[in-house]
Amino acid sequence: xxxxxxxxxxxxxxxxxxxxxxxxxxxxxxxxxxxxxxxxxxxxxxxxxxxxxxxxxxxxxxxxxxxxxxxxxxxxxxxxxxxxxxxxxxxxxxxxxxxxxxxxxxxxxxxxxxxxxxxxxxxxxxxxxxxxxxxxxxxxxxxxxxxxxxxxxxxxxxxxxxxxxxxxxxxxx
Amino acid sequence: xxxxxxxxxxxxxxxxxxxxxxxxxxxxxxxxxxxxxxxxxxxxxxxxxxxxxxxxxxxxxxxxxxxxxxxxxxxxxxxxxxxxxxxxxxxxxxxxxxxxxxxxxxxxxxxxxxxxxxxxxxxxxxxxxxxxxxxxxxxxxxxxxxxxxxxxxxxxxxxxxxxxxxxxxxxxxxxxxxxxxxxxxxxxxxxxxxxxxxxxxxxxxx
Numbered sequence: 472x473x474x475x476x477x478x479x480x481x482x483x484x485x486x487x488x489x490x491x492x493x494x495x496x497x498x499x500x501x502x503x504x505x506x507x508x509x510x511x512x513x514x515x516x517x518x519x520x521x522x523x524x525x526x527x528x529x530x531x532x533x534x535x536x537x538x539x540x541x542x543x544x545x546x547x548x549x550x551x552x553x554x555x556x557x558x559x560x561x562x563x564x565x566x567x568x569x570x571x572x573x574x575x576x577x578x579x580x581x582x583x584x585x586x587x588x589x590x591x592x593x594x595x596x597x598x599x600x601x602x603x604x605x606x607x608x609x610x611x612x613x614x615x616x617x618x619x620x621x622x623x624x625x626x627x628x629x630x631x632x633x634x635x636x637x638x639x640x641x642x643x644x
Numbered sequence: 645x646x647x648x649x650x651x652x653x654x655x656x657x658x659x660x661x662x663x664x665x666x667x668x669x670x671x672x673x674x675x676x677x678x679x680x681x682x683x684x685x686x687x688x689x690x691x692x693x694x695x696x697x698x699x700x701x702x703x704x705x706x707x708x709x710x711x712x713x714x715x716x717x718x719x720x721x722x723x724x725x726x727x728x729x730x731x732x733x734x735x736x737x738x739x740x741x742x743x744x745x746x747x748x749x750x751x752x753x754x755x756x757x758x759x760x761x762x763x764x765x766x767x768x769x770x771x772x773x774x775x776x777x778x779x780x781x782x783x784x785x786x787x788x789x790x791x792x793x794x795x796x797x798x799x800x801x802x803x804x805x806x807x808x809x810x811x812x813x814x815x816x817x818x819x820x821x822x823x824x825x826x827x828x829x830x831x832x833x834x835x836x837x838x839x840x841x842x843x844x845x846x847x848x849x850x
Contacts, residue, residue, distance in 0.1 A: 474679055485671055490661035497660060507662065508747055511670055515745070518677050583657040603657045637649055 477521055484530055485514055491604055492538050498599045499542045501588040509545060513538040535606070535614045539596065546592075589636050594629030601626050673744050678737070725766050727780035735787060753798045757809045760791050764816055781820050788813050 492513050497506035516537050520527070527533045587595055596615060600606045608626070612619045662670070721733035739759060746752045763784055770776040792813050799807070 478675070482671070482675060485674060489667055489670065493662050494657070494660045498657070504748065507666060507670070510662075511673070511745070511747055514670075514674050515677070518674065522677075522679050583653055583660065586653065587657070599657070602654050633653075634650070637653060 474522065477524075481518055481521060484517070484534070488531065488534050489514070492534055495535065495538050495596070495599060495604065496542060497584065498587045498595055498603075499592075500545065501584055505545070509538065509541050512541050516541070529610075532606075532610050532613055535600065535604070535610075539614055542596075586633070586636055586640065590629065590632055594625060594632060597622055597625045598629045598633060670747075673747075676744060678741060725770055725775070725780070726783040727770070727775065727777055731783065735783075749798055753795065756791050756794050756798065760788065760795075760809050760813055763788055763791070764812060767816060767820070785817060785820060788817060 489510065493506055493510040496509040496513070497503060500506055500509065513534065517534060587599065590598070597611055600611045600614065601608070606614070608619050608622050611617075611626075612622045615622070617625075661667075717730070718733060718738050721730040721738060724730035724734050742755060743752070746755050767776065767784060770780055792810065795807070795809060
């Protein structure tokens with residue numbers, strides 16, 4: 472495949488998965504700006520791979536795998552302040568952006584981010600990959616490099632924790 | 645908690661995405677990515693987790709630099725100066741790539757300021773070597789103007805007249821102009837003498 476065709480395919484892949492990869496990174500880091508950077512890094516790495524002529528059989532899993540490793544690398548570099556901590560320290564969400572429209576889009580799903588931030592890290596990716604990104608257990612196992620059985624157990628335990636968090640939220644209302 | 649609540653949570657989670665503006669900005673950045681050079685060995689992301697790979701990559705890079713005596717073309721271009729053959733590689737390739745991968749406005753601004761510092765060092769180096777010729781001056785002025793415009797754009801809405809980098813750029817541009825004038829004086833003197841001579845010749849004809 473010549474480079475122009477690879478570029479077109481790359482752009483199509485970007486259009487299809489940009490939001491999903493961004494969302495995945497956002498749920499892992501609870502930091503919108505960081506998530507944008509990590510999504511960019513993911514696609515940069517993907518470009519380096521495909522532009523060197525290598526074939527990718529399952530693009531979706533491959534992208535999530537890159538994103539997962541990019542998140543792990545980022546966590547190693549610096550432990551991001553959790554969203555919980557930001558809220559505790561009095562971070563005012565409304566101050567972040569000025570424009571109303573921007574605010575609406577950015578804060579849509581904020582509650583979900585806050586909920587996921589309360590989950591231990593090891594449950595976040597499996598739950599999000601399974602229920603938000605609709606990936607199979609087999610695909611998730613490949614992405615996070617775990618056995619399928621372990622993934623299933625983690626999903627079940629994570630789901631219980633998620634339900635507890637949602638229940639707590641409901642009781643506090 | 646019932647399944648409806650879980651479903652609500654999932655729906656809300658699924659609604660999270662980049663703004664159309666963010667998505668299109670990132671798309672345009674990614675669309676202009678260069679083709680990796682053969683020296684950049686593509687690696688499988690499956691290996692990215694391993695510390696061994698990071699160490700291995702550093703070793704390979706170090707070996708390549710040693711073996712190739714200075715590394716690739718872009719590496720060599722990093723030390724080039726205006727007016728030299730590799731200078732466009734430094735400004736139009738190395739620096740452009742670094743610009744493309746800066747995402748946050750503050751990072752973009754810091755990089756523009758760093759590039760201004762690089763231009764100033766180039767002027768110093770060329771002046772020391774007495775090689776600040778017209779071609780070099782044009783290249784530097786053009787680049788300084790480019791950085792100035794980008795900084796103004798990034799600082800849009802705020803007063804930047806007393807910004808140290810802007811002041812440095814203006815000072816450098818004035819310095820370059822003064823140098824031009826000093827160099828041009830002998831030329832201008834010669835031209836004036838020639839004009840005077842021509843005028844005298846015309847007067848003689850009358």
